[in-house]
Amino acid sequence: xxxxxxSPLLFYRDPRAALDFLERAFGFExxxxxxxxxxxxxxxSVFEGGVVIVVGPPSHDxxxxxxxxxxxxxxxxxxxxxxxxxxxxxxxxxxxxIDREPADQPYGDRVFTCLDPEGHxxxxxxxxxxxx
Numbered sequence: 001x002x003x004x005x006x007s008p009l010l011f012y013r014d015p016r017a018a019l020d021f022l023e024r025a026f027g028f029e030x031x032x033x034x035x036x037x038x039x040x041x042x043x044x045s046v047f048e049g050g051v052v053i054v055v056g057p058p059s060h061d062x063x064x065x066x067x068x069x070x071x072x073x074x075x076x077x078x079x080x081x082x083x084x085x086x087x088x089x090x091x092x093x094x095x096x097x098i099d100r101e102p103a104d105q106p107y108g109d110r111v112f113t114c115l116d117p118e119g120h121x122x123x124x125x126x127x128x129x130x131x132x
Contacts, residue, residue, distance in 0.1 A: 003044070007051040008076050012118050013064045015040035015056035021116055025094035026078070026087065026124075028052065047078060065119030075121040084126040088112045096122075107131055 012018040022028035028045040043054045058064055065072060080087065085102050092098055096114040099121075104110050108131040113123040 003051050004049065007044075007053055008074070009053040009055060010074075010076070010120055011058040011062040011064050012054055012056040012120075013058065013066055014118075015043065015054045018054050018056070018116065018118065019043060019045060021094060021096075022047075022052065022054070025091040025096050025116070026122075027090070048080065050078065052076065065115075070119045072115075072119065072121045075123065077123045077125065080124055080126045082126060084110050084112065084124060087124055088114075104128060 010018070016033075019028075019030050019033065022045050023030060026047060028047045030043060030045045032042070032044040033040060034042040039057050040055055045052050045054060056064070058067065088098060088102050091114055095117055098112060098114045100111070100113040100123075102110055102112040105125075108127055108129040109125040110128045111123055111125040113121065115121055
């Protein structure tokens, strides 16, 4: 599979659980998992043409938010064509902590934000009106 020009890479203590969560909560499809005795040095999960790379467990300078008291060092934003409210409910049912409920934004999108079980920050947006 060819990767898009920008593909976020996230470090997880339990990458297999993270991949399962991404599938259940958001509808990602895991297309590749490279597994070694040390863990998962590479995986690729796709969603609406985008790719997220999940690896772990972290080592050296890499950390999961769980390793730094839940602090957030980055954020993944996903643009949807439709279904923002239904995806929020799906994510909630799968165990995501919803930080911001779906709400219309002044820049023309409807957005919700959440944290996955290891504390990575995610937002999903759907364009619903004219953008400035």
